[in-house]
Amino acid sequence: QKLFAAVSNYIYAFDDGKQSWRAVDSGLPDDAWLSCLETCDSNMFAGFGWRGAFLSTNGGDSWSSVNNGLPNTYVTSFAIIPDSSEAYLFVGSWDHGVFLSTDDGLNWNPSNAGLSDTMVTCLAVGPNPEGGIDIYAGTGDRGVFRSSDKGATWHKVSYGLQGDTCISARAAGPGGGNSPNLFVGGWGRLSRATDWGASWADITGSLPMQGSD
Numbered sequence: 001q002k003l004f005a006a007v008s009n010y011i012y013a014f015d016d017g018k019q020s021w022r023a024v025d026s027g028l029p030d031d032a033w034l035s036c037l038e039t040c041d042s043n044m045f046a047g048f049g050w051r052g053a054f055l056s057t058n059g060g061d062s063w064s065s066v067n068n069g070l071p072n073t074y075v076t077s078f079a080i081i082p083d084s085s086e087a088y089l090f091v092g093s094w095d096h097g098v099f100l101s102t103d104d105g106l107n108w109n110p111s112n113a114g115l116s117d118t119m120v121t122c123l124a125v126g127p128n129p130e131g132g133i134d135i136y137a138g139t140g141d142r143g144v145f146r147s148s149d150k151g152a153t154w155h156k157v158s159y160g161l162q163g164d165t166c167i168s169a170r171a172a173g174p175g176g177g178n179s180p181n182l183f184v185g186g187w188g189r190l191s192r193a194t195d196w197g198a199s200w201a202d203i204t205g206s207l208p209m210q211g212s213d
Contacts, residue, residue, distance in 0.1 A: 092137060098115060112154070119141065123137055
């Protein structure tokens with residue numbers, strides 16, 4: 001396994017033999033900031049803002065643009081749902097919602113039923129009550145949405161969050177029973193749900209928060 005680090009608009013890989021970092025940016029744009037990075041088996045995906053999504057199949061040594069079907073939009077986040085036959089790769093965008101690829105990013109299709117063309121700021125995955133995997137989308141002004149059918153449909157799960165919160169950070173971790181602990185941060189508040197997003201509680205407490213990243 002390789003260790004990677006992202007610094008502004010550059011990606012670095014750690015060389016165990018030389019005990020040093022080296023840039024792995026062949027084919028990547030130099031005029032956009034790195035917005036997200038994700039791995040799926042031997043593939044790596046990088047989002048570079050308005051330049052879209054890029055794929056590496058050789059550990060970051062070279063990259064190629066994989067934007068077929070993506071509009072000219074800012075790529076904010078990736079999420080992956082593994083499957084027995086193929087991986088479901090999701091990308092969140094600045095103003096066109098969520099897109100789905102089932103062929104390693106070569107082709108993208110909108111996955112927005114119930115979500116519409118909204119600003120998706122972050123994505124996360126976690127187990128659902130039926131033993132499958134849910135995907136959660138944090139938005140810029142409409143709170144949190146959940147899909148239990150691999151992005152085919154979305155439902156709002158923001159009840160208990162104050163207003164149409166701008167979600168700037170999210171995480172899903174182990175919880176009681178089958179339900180994960182879901183965390184979202186935005187506009188100086190940290191909230192948690194333990195029931196698949198059905199209800200949320202403010203757990204900011206005394207945290208000195210000026211925003212959540």
